[in-house]
Amino acid sequence: SQQGEEDPQALSIQEGENATMNCSYKTSINNLQWYRQNSGRGLVHLILIRSNEREKHSGRLRVTLDTSKKSSSLLITASRAADTASYFCAPSQVHQGGSEKLVFGKGTKLTVNP
Amino acid sequence: DAGITQSPRHKVTETGTPVTLRCHQTENHRYMYWYRQDPGHGLRLIHYSYGVKDTDKGEVSDGYSVSRSKTEDFLLTLESATSSQTSVYFCATWDSYNSPLHFGNGTRLTVT
Numbered sequence: 001s002q003q004g005e006e007d008p009q010a011l012s013i014q015e016g017e018n019a020t021m022n023c024s025y026k027t028s029i030n031n032l033q034w035y036r037q038n039s040g041r042g043l044v045h046l047i048l049i050r051s052n053e054r055e056k057h058s059g060r061l062r063v064t065l066d067t068s069k070k071s072s073s074l075l076i077t078a079s080r081a082a083d084t085a086s087y088f089c090a091p092s093q094v095h096q097g098g099s100e101k102l103v104f105g106k107g108t109k110l111t112v113n114p
Numbered sequence: 115d116a117g118i119t120q121s122p123r124h125k126v127t128e129t130g131t132p133v134t135l136r137c138h139q140t141e142n143h144r145y146m147y148w149y150r151q152d153p154g155h156g157l158r159l160i161h162y163s164y165g166v167k168d169t170d171k172g173e174v175s176d177g178y179s180v181s182r183s184k185t186e187d188f189l190l191t192l193e194s195a196t197s198s199q200t201s202v203y204f205c206a207t208w209d210s211y212n213s214p215l216h217f218g219n220g221t222r223l224t225v226t
Contacts, residue, residue, distance in 0.1 A: 030211050042204055042217030043157070050212065088157065092211050100145060100164065100211050101172065106156035 003103040004032070004072075004089035012111040019076040021108040023089030030092050032065060032072050037086045037107070046074070046087075079112045086110070117141040120205050120218040127225055133192040135221050137205030139185075143216070145208035146188040148172075148180065150201040151220075157204065163188055195225045 004023045013019050023032065031050045035043040047063045049056045049072065056063045062075040076083055086107040092100065119138045127133050137146060148160040149172075159172030161180040169180050177199060179191045192199055205218040 033214060035215070040202075040220070042219050043206075043215070044217070045214035048212070048214055090215070100208070101147070101159060101162050101170070102206075102208070102215060103159055103173065104149070104157040106154070 003105055004091050005105045006087065006089055006108045008108060009106065010109045010111070012113065013079060015079060015081055015112055015114050017079055019079050019083070019110055019112070021074045021087050021110070023072045023074070023091075023105070025070050025072075025089075025091040027070075027093060029067070032063075033090045033092065033102070034061075034063060034072075034074050035088045035090065035104075037088065039085075043088060043104075076110075079110075081112050081114045084110060084112045118205060118207055118216055118218040120203075120221050122221060123219070124222045125224070127195050127223070129196055129225055130194050133195050133223065133225075135190045135192075135203055135205075135223070137188045137190070137207075137218060139188075139207045139216075141207055141209070141216065142185060143207035143209045144185075146182065147206040147208070147215070148178075148188065148190045149204045149206065150174065150199075151204060152201050160190065160203075192223075195223075197225050199223065200225045 007022045033048045034046040037043045049065045060077045065072045088107040090102040117140045147162040149157045163169045163182040203221045206215045
């Protein structure tokens with residue numbers, strides 16, 4: 001199965017700074033998705049980037065995708081204390097027969113200090 | 115997510131007892147997933163379904179079974195609960211591969 005691996009495992013920054021998280025994967029993908037999880041809650045979808053896209057923006061979020069390096073990055077600009085959460089990437093690959101499973105890594109735990 | 119309901123939200127059970135967790139969706143999504151989340155392990159896929167009566171195993175399926183008799187319900191059964199199955203269980207649904215996953219709010223299961 002296709003699993004994304006996030007790096008770093010933990011990141012601590014000051015409010016107002018930018019935060020960059022990376023994701024690596026092993027095989028070709030249809031798209032790659034980023035999710036956020038606040039403590040104890042379900043994951044919330046942030047951005048989906050398709051394999052033919054190189055960059056995508058959503059508010060203070062910027063995602064890049066480099067399929068030649070099999071990697072993606074998530075940049076959060078001008079971070080806020082409310083951005084404190086764990087962030088996960090999920091590469092998506094369609095399997096034979098139409099079954100599809102999204103496998104998550106261990107995530108990056110971001111702490112934004114006021 | 116308003117379209118996904120997990121029940122129960124919390125459960126404490128004893129070792130050796132069977133337990134069934136329920137995931138109900140109103141989104142009419144084809145795919146449904148059960149994950150467990152433990153400290154240091156992130157989210158691990160237990161089982162998933164790609165249609166009514168179509169299910170497959172994930173990474174950590176031993177000791178778990180699933181059933182999906184209709185589109186909206188996906189049941190996860192721990193046949194004989196063990197302490198190692200103490201975890202937070204998340205259900206998720208998916209419409210198609212170019213759309214996002216939708217997660218439920220989780221079920222916290224404690225096996226004593």
